[in-house]
Amino acid sequence: MPPTPSKAQLMELLAHSVSTHYADFTTAAADTGLTSSQAKTLTVLRRAPASMRSLAHTLACDASNMTGIIDRLEKRDLVRREVSATDRRVKNVALTEAGQKLIDAIRERMEQTQTGLDQLSDEERAELFRLLTVVFPAQ
Amino acid sequence: MPPTPSKAQLMELLAHSVSTHYADFTTAAADTGLTSSQAKTLTVLRRAPASMRSLAHTLACDASNMTGIIDRLEKRDLVRREVSATDRRVKNVALTEAGQKLIDAIRERMEQTQTGLDQLSDEERAELFRLLTVVFPAQ
DNA sequence: CTCCATACTTGAAGACATCAAACAATATGA
DNA sequence: TCATATTGTTTGATGTCTTCAAGTATGGAG
Numbered sequence: 001m002p003p004t005p006s007k008a009q010l011m012e013l014l015a016h017s018v019s020t021h022y023a024d025f026t027t028a029a030a031d032t033g034l035t036s037s038q039a040k041t042l043t044v045l046r047r048a049p050a051s052m053r054s055l056a057h058t059l060a061c062d063a064s065n066m067t068g069i070i071d072r073l074e075k076r077d078l079v080r081r082e083v084s085a086t087d088r089r090v091k092n093v094a095l096t097e098a099g100q101k102l103i104d105a106i107r108e109r110m111e112q113t114q115t116g117l118d119q120l121s122d123e124e125r126a127e128l129f130r131l132l133t134v135v136f137p138a139q
Numbered sequence: 140m141p142p143t144p145s146k147a148q149l150m151e152l153l154a155h156s157v158s159t160h161y162a163d164f165t166t167a168a169a170d171t172g173l174t175s176s177q178a179k180t181l182t183v184l185r186r187a188p189a190s191m192r193s194l195a196h197t198l199a200c201d202a203s204n205m206t207g208i209i210d211r212l213e214k215r216d217l218v219r220r221e222v223s224a225t226d227r228r229v230k231n232v233a234l235t236e237a238g239q240k241l242i243d244a245i246r247e248r249m250e251q252t253q254t255g256l257d258q259l260s261d262e263e264r265a266e267l268f269r270l271l272t273v274v275f276p277a278q
Numbered sequence: 279c280t281c282c283a284t285a286c287t288t289g290a291a292g293a294c295a296t297c298a299a300a301c302a303a304t305a306t307g308a
Numbered sequence: 309t310c311a312t313a314t315t316g317t318t319t320g321a322t323g324t325c326t327t328c329a330a331g332t333a334t335g336g337a338g
Contacts, residue, residue, distance in 0.1 A: 004261040017275040116274035135255035136156040
């Protein structure tokens, strides 16, 4: 049995892991001509369209910031704004087909780069999945 | 035994974990008046002084970018530049006492926020540590 | 000494980030 | 209903981040 790492040691390793993964993501995004903020936005939209407000909340930034990011994505036809049918103040942002393709390409590239996961056995993958779910609970 | 998650599922969770942790870090940094780039820089310097060049390499950004970041940190007396004794082209950047205190404060705040790790048993911590080391090998 | 590489800085241009202020549409309360 | 407050989004100002091209100074190889 390996010795128990301290919380500080584990956080240090966590920080390293996060930096590595984040850098990979940024690189994959840059290879397709996107900034990491733009790629993060497309990632959120991959699941479902969202209003400007909820995008800003999810990405933890100011609403006025989203305006600029969506402006630039829309100018490249990767997303489109649609006025909500139920509340005319709200604009729902959805991926275009080109946007969908682009974010898929980034995810594919990440899968190829992320070779570390291939080092794990099925049991280890399941255990890592479980542990991460505990440490970073959804929502 | 839990079912084996697919690589895609695991990467999805990994992305979520990374986003969460990164957002926490950015928030902790902002609470002390630093941007995340500035806080990341101080984190690197916490271990040892480094030249502009190696900082840029570690943080995966252009060297000219570091100039601006270090300029702003130096203006606030959080770091200082020192001309290398062996190569007068090189400037070594070191934390000041104030810089040391500030990055310590951010780390402390992260420890308080990162309550997920407290949910794990000693065995689970050791296992998470081991798995992360495999997936994100040092260097 | 000449030539080239290296370490860093500067300047320009675009993106990111936050704040205050504006605007339109909706909700609330008398 | 009408006046008022709240909400969703945008605009403008300011500062930071990021990259690129170009410049300066130092070091090293021939």
